[in-house]
Amino acid sequence: MTIPVVLVAGFLGAGKTTLVNEMLRRPDGRRIAAVVNDFGAIDIDADLLRQSSDGVVSLRNGCICCSLQGDLMRTLATLIRRQPPPDAIVIETSGASDPAEIVRSLLDPVVYAATPLETAVTVIDARHLADRPALFDDPLWRSQVASADICVLAKTDLVDEAGLAALRAVLARFKAQHLIVDAGDHLSPTRRFFSENEPRVRAPSKGSMPQAADERFETQSWSSERPVVLAAFQSAVARLAPFLLRAKGVVTFTHEPGRPMLFQLVGSRATIVPAQTGPMDRGGARLVLIAERGRLDWEDAARLLDASVDIEPIRSAPSRRVDRH
Amino acid sequence: MFDLVLRGGRVIDPESGHDGLADVAVKDGRIAGLGTVTEAGLVEVDASGLVVAPGFVDLHAHGQCLPADRMQAFDGVTTALELELGVWPVARWYDEQAHAGRVLNYGASTGWVFARIAAMTSQQTESSIAGMGRAMQDKRWSDEVASAAESADIVARVKAGLDQGGLGIGFPNAYAPGAGVKEISDLCSLAASFGVPTFTHIAYMSNVDPMSSIDAYTRLIGLAGSTGAHMHICHFNSTSLQDVERAAELVRTAQAQGLKVSVEAYPYGTGSTVVGAVFFSDPAFPERTGGGYETIESLASGRRFGDRSEVLAAQAEDPGSLVLWHFLDVAANDRHRNLLDVSVLFPGGAIASDAVPWLLADGATYSGDAWPLPDDAISHPRSSGTFTRFLREWVRERETLSLMEGLRKCCLIPAQLMEASTPAMARKGRLRVGCDADIVCFDWDTLTDRADFRHPNRPSEGVRHLFVGGETVIVDGGLVREARPGRPVRRPVAS
Incomplete structure (x- = not known):
């Protein structure tokens, strides 16, 4: 049982709290625990607020909200002990902090095993950036962008079209374009930043997602009966990554055939950890790839992944299966 | 009479190289006898089946x-x-x-x-x-x-x-x-x-x-x-x-x-982080993948690469294609x-x-x-x-x-x-007559850690008995709650 973590970074006033508020308001059936800088800034409809005790604000939809207590690891450890435990954790960092350090501590294998970092998000204030291009040279700003799996461009409505285009052109030097999304688009941040784990509680969600948003993305699954060769798999993923939003699955490698590993790619960050073995894991590989519609040639993708399958013992027909949704 | 005798354990002492069945006798907080101990102890512990080692x-x-x-x-x-x-x-x-x-x-x-x-x-x-x-x-x-x-x-x-x-x-x-x-x-x-x-x-x-x-x-x-x-x-x-x-x-x-x-x-x-480029630029890449650089094809351009330098150059042009790999398990x-x-x-x-x-x-x-x-x-x-x-x-x-x-x-x-x-440290870390009776007895077949981030307070298993200065801290896998035998390790204080 793991509880995924989304990290939200960005300068003071960039729009981090807005993003967190939105996730709390539309938790998509998840019991989200938000760790925030400033309670006062949490702007939840009064009818959602339930109670506040021992520094934790409970919402009617099952979400909770608390401020950072001392060190982050302690706050995390406390959250996962709550009854009932949260399904997901969102951490809002202070505007002055370098998320690289926090990402590093979240990637401690011991921590990751319980609370895996799902997505590191950095919110960029388009208006602020247009006014102060010197930010592009600010080391903290650069680190915030570099540490992000996905950047959210906020307040784009406050910049005219030409200004926005210029901004995007410069931003592209720091982050691949497909990893920069607009705060204003319709996909709920909860859906965007947490991958499709089965939420343990299906709360009736008030504002259900417009299906149209999902149509922007397509999903393909790929599987193999046989284990894959790590180096070849890395090579395939490296070549697919620029076309993917995320990928996730259980993979068995030839050098450790008895040990299925959980593979996760978000943006250009890939993690590999031991999988909690289930009845489905029989030594092969199963992946789900998500890309913007029309962006990736799925046949190419499947061919690349096929090439990573260990074919030493059996040189017969490829064992893979491809399903597209 | 000894204060304590551990009987019949597999005594391992890295200093002497001893690894074999023996008794260990303790008197006044120090090891007083090793080998076959005939004299009785006030406390007798059956260590058979256990490893007896310096704490x-x-x-x-x-x-x-x-x-x-x-x-x-x-x-x-x-x-x-x-x-x-x-x-x-x-x-x-x-x-x-x-x-x-x-x-x-x-x-x-x-x-x-x-x-x-x-x-x-x-x-x-x-x-x-x-x-x-x-x-x-x-x-x-x-x-x-x-x-x-x-x-x-x-x-x-x-x-x-x-x-x-x-x-x-x-x-x-x-x-x-x-x-x-x-x-x-x-x-x-x-x-x-x-x-x-x-x-x-x-x-x-x-x-x-x-x-x-x-x-x-x-x-x-x-x-x-x-x-x-x-x-x-x-x-x-x-x-x-x-x-x-x-x-x-x-x-x-x-x-x-x-x-x-x-x-x-x-x-x-x-968490070990590897940048994609490091992987491709590894000279052993062709051997590891079983294919040469020509097997790498740029998805964007469809271009094939002839050698390592071409791969590196292409990656430098498009850093977005670099994947950071975190191997969170060795x-x-x-x-x-x-x-x-x-x-x-x-x-x-x-x-x-x-x-x-x-x-x-x-x-x-x-x-x-x-x-x-x-x-x-x-x-x-x-x-x-x-x-x-x-x-x-x-x-x-x-x-x-x-x-x-x-x-x-x-x-x-x-x-x-x-x-x-x-x-004082010359009397620790070894099982020798005259050394401090800091001793651990464990079941080698079951010895294991159990703590993780969710349950850091799970004690390890397999330590059956533990003695500090000859006093019992763990007996039969259970804690002696009132035990406070710890003593200072300190350099001689200038007078």
Whole structure:
């Protein structure tokens, strides 16, 4: 049982709290625990607020909200002990902090095993950036962008079209374009930043997602009966990554055939950890790839992944299966 | 009559090389007989089927109180030393420990960083990680080079700590990266004149210059050469990252020249990060993948690559195509397992836990008597399972070392690192007549760590009996709650 973590970074006033508020308001059936800088800034409809005790604000939809207590690891450890435990954790960092350090501590294998970092998000204030291009040279700003799996461009409505285009052109030097999304688009941040784990509680969600948003993305699954060769798999993923939003699955490698590993790619960050073995894991590989519609040639993708399958013992027909949704 | 006799265990002593069935007799806190003991003991323990070994000596234990001691006892530890951070003032700390009562033998180095906090910012803070955090209100001690006067003051304070029996000097440089080399060099010369070791958490942790780990190790080795001090490197595993092989080579070369440089490691991997380019640029890439560079095809352009330089050039053009790989389990990748092995199995290196205090949800350090530890008490799993994890995984499961050699890294090597300056350590880490009766008896087939991030308070399993100075701390796998046999490990105090 793991509880995924989304990290939200960005300068003071960039729009981090807005993003967190939105996730709390539309938790998509998840019991989200938000760790925030400033309670006062949490702007939840009064009818959602339930109670506040021992520094934790409970919402009617099952979400909770608390401020950072001392060190982050302690706050995390406390959250996962709550009854009932949260399904997901969102951490809002202070505007002055370098998320690289926090990402590093979240990637401690011991921590990751319980609370895996799902997505590191950095919110960029388009208006602020247009006014102060010197930010592009600010080391903290650069680190915030570099540490992000996905950047959210906020307040784009406050910049005219030409200004926005210029901004995007410069931003592209720091982050691949497909990893920069607009705060204003319709996909709920909860859906965007947490991958499709089965939420343990299906709360009736008030504002259900417009299906149209999902149509922007397509999903393909790929599987193999046989284990894959790590180096070849890395090579395939490296070549697919620029076309993917995320990928996730259980993979068995030839050098450790008895040990299925959980593979996760978000943006250009890939993690590999031991999988909690289930009845489905029989030594092969199963992946789900998500890309913007029309962006990736799925046949190419499947061919690349096929090439990573260990074919030493059996040189017969490829064992893979491809399903597209 | 003896106070205690352990009968029929498999007695393993890394110093003598003894590995065979024997009895161990204890009198007045020391080992009084080994072999076939005919005389009876007031307490007789049937150790048949168990390994009987010297209790483990942990050079890097920040817990330093009752609950931390108990968790480490189940990990086989009988002596827990706070050497990396150290404490200051030293005499007061030893008095406090004696007053509080300890389960394990305890000791500490002179805490340079606490002397620095006092000298540079006039703050009085508790000698602990939390105390250091509180002193960040005025962080000049962390960020700034000391003036000549401040530096002299720091050296005087550290010297006072050594005069009070501190076991060496702790240099947690990472917490005070602003400290200047002149100050550190004066302190290393001080350590050399006292003949005591220093314990360093290097200032930088990066694989990239400037301020790389290699930069910090090179400076440390330079200090060993230029001052003659014994420089001990703390948690070699966590501060070396991908450069651990190079770092190990530097340490070996320094050692071969007679420089006093030593290392310790804990058996928990850190997240290993590999940039895509490193992988493709690896000269062994064609062999590893079973295909040459021509098999790499750029998805965007459909272009095939002829050789390594073309791949590198293409990657430099489009950094967006680089994937950062985090292998969060060393088994995921042989290469990463090998990197952790370099530090954990470093010849002559000690296993040390870097155990951290047990904290409650409100941030207070838990120092209470509850057993098992409360579920809301939080620490890193290494505070509970370092030694048993090392023995289980590296020795029993992977057989990278014999049990004798594995135990050597847990008890004898750390004792030997300390004994030249702390004579009391010459009686620890070995089972010899006259040595302290710090003894662990464990079931080798079931010995294992059990703690994880969710359940850090799960004690290790398999330690059936544990004795500190001949007094029973664990019997039949259960804790003796009233036991407080821990004694100070301290250098002779100047009179």
